[in-house]
């Protein structure tokens with residue numbers, strides 16, 4: 001039987017996770033990954049890479065829990081193996097603190113991270129502006145190392161990688177049997193999705209090796225994440241803002257907010273500044289559709305729109321995408337297309 005030709009569009013954390021999962025799980029497919037930008041130039045590369053989820057309104061919680069758990073377990077196994085330094089995946093312990101007590105004191109992911117507990121009053125004394133806090137151990141996945149590591153794994157599984165901008169899905173329909181769209185914010189143009197929009201995020205990398213624990217304000221506008229080579233300090237969440245340039249006023253206000261949480265930060269050397277555009281959507285789109293392209297019905301599996309949770313959910317949604325590709329293959333077999 002000839003192999004089904006699958007193309008994955010996108011070389012961020014969602015695209016590479018999906019490509020690896022398909023290539024490893026479905027040997028009856030030949031898998032090609034196409035993208036216009038690769039590491040270190042994707043949004044994923046600059047993400048803080050902390051595993052922490054928001055709750056999407058219209059996706060069953062069971063499915064969101066599975067996405068989180070599958071990703072967490074996959075990355076935990078890497079963090080606890082000899083691959084950890086090369087893959088850039090480590091355990092990270094710390095605190096998420098809130099100025100007002102949140103409605104949801106125990107988020108759905110609280111039982112999926114390690115050692116989740118509420119902070120004691122004594123621990124909270126260190127953060128006088130905050131009334132409530134959660135302490136836990138999660139994972140930090142640094143995509144500037146993880147993406148090259150995934151790319152090697154994909155090539156070992158027989159995958160092929162090509163640099164190319166795709167202007168429309170029509171361009172792919174004669175060369176591939178199944179299209180998997182992991183183009184993030186690019187889906188706005190590539191598939192005309194008006195629901196996906198940018199949420200601009202600026203972060204700094206600083207040298208502060210004395211910091212060992214993460215601190216995150218629950219509003220997501222001040223966070224300090226110690227990593228392997230530096231500490232990521234952020235952030236901003238500017239909806240509909242397409243600017244990719246660093247904004248000096250953002251830098252100043254990030255440092256001000258974060259120094260309030262950790263005064264020693266004012267002594268840290270700034271190593272770099274970075275801006276990325278989160279591919280936000282009310283709900284991520286992980287689904288299978290048939291699209292009419294050049295007179296044929298072509299199966300398309302979408303996997304994009306992860307907003308601020310792409311690193312957190314990539315492996316889990318990639319496993320769902322494998323299931324959707326498998327369904328496409330079964331239908332194609334029934335229609336004796338292969």
Ligand SMILES: Cc1cc2nc3c(=O)[nH]c(=O)nc-3n(C[C@H](O)[C@H](O)[C@H](O)COP(=O)(O)OP(=O)(O)OC[C@H]3O[C@@H](n4cnc5c(N)ncnc54)[C@H](O)[C@@H]3O)c2cc1C
Nearest residue numbers: 011012014036037044049050166184186201276310311312
């Ligand atoms: C400041 C900041 C901090 C963040 N911190 C975290 C965090 O701590 N934890 C977390 O889980 N998430 C975090 N995120 C969110 C995370 O970065 C995103 O959810 C994630 O990177 C999305 O991955 P992706 O693969 O969908 O998109 P991207 O990384 O943007 O990749 C998209 C890919 O598609 C390609 N592409 C697009 N259109 C086309 C086309 N037409 N033709 C060919 N190729 C195309 C691009 O070239 C690229 O290769 C953060 C984001 C920002 C901005």
Ligand SMILES: O=C([O-])CC(=O)C(=O)O
Nearest residue numbers: 048201216220223235308
């Ligand atoms: O909010 C955080 O802690 C990090 C993150 O995911 C983002 O900035 O998108």
